[in-house]
Amino acid sequence: xxxxxxxxxxxxxxxxxxxxxxxxxxxxxxxxxxxxxxxxxxxxxxxxxxxxxxxxxxxxxxxxxxxxxxxxxxxxxxxxxxxxxxxxxxxxxxxxxxxxxxxxxxxxxxxxxxxxxxxxxxxxxxxxxxxxxxxxx
Numbered sequence: 001x002x003x004x005x006x007x008x009x010x011x012x013x014x015x016x017x018x019x020x021x022x023x024x025x026x027x028x029x030x031x032x033x034x035x036x037x038x039x040x041x042x043x044x045x046x047x048x049x050x051x052x053x054x055x056x057x058x059x060x061x062x063x064x065x066x067x068x069x070x071x072x073x074x075x076x077x078x079x080x081x082x083x084x085x086x087x088x089x090x091x092x093x094x095x096x097x098x099x100x101x102x103x104x105x106x107x108x109x110x111x112x113x114x115x116x117x118x119x120x121x122x123x124x125x126x127x128x129x130x131x132x133x134x135x136x137x
Contacts, residue, residue, distance in 0.1 A: 023073035023104055026112045026132055035130025046132070053077065065100075073104035077116075094118045110134040 027048065033055075034043045045056045048067065055063040064083035068076045078099040079091040087095075094100060097119035105113040111133040119125050 021107050021110065021112070021134070023071075023107070023112065025134070027069070027072070029134070031132045031134055033130055033132050035128050037126075037128050052080065052083070068099070075102050076100065077102060090120065093120055097121065105129070 028050075030045065030047050032043060032045050034041065036042070044058070047054045047056075051067045051069070053065045053067055055065070057063070064080040065077040066080045068078070070076065076099040078095045079087045081087055081095075100116050100118040102114050102116040105115055107113070111131040113131045114129065116128045116130075117125060
């Protein structure tokens with residue numbers, strides 16, 4: 001009986017203190033992203049505040065995008081020309097075609113797993129899957 005009480009107490013405490021993250025928990029804060037493009041894995045840090053996402057890359061470059069939330073789990077990213085200055089032609093085309101559509105696949109542990117799709121032009125689309133995580137790199 002004592003062992004059962006101990007096990008039940010541990011399970012109860014775990015359920016009280018375990019974090020069940022929701023989509024809204026990934027709207028603002030500092031995170032890291034892991035994604036794969038053309039067989040190459042990329043990992044970088046992002047910061048989100050007031051519908052602006054800052055992406056920090058190893059080469060000390062920062063990329064600014066604007067977040068337009070469709071719902072708590074779905075958003076569109078567009079390259080922010082005001083904060084980035086001049087953006088390249090591909091980024092301009094992506095913006096003109098509607099931006100990068102990002103949608104939650106599922107949340108597991110500290111990570112929001114997503115799929116993203118963007119049109120480069122009327123015939124060419126790009127899909128990238130990845131995860132946004134709350135813990136440190």
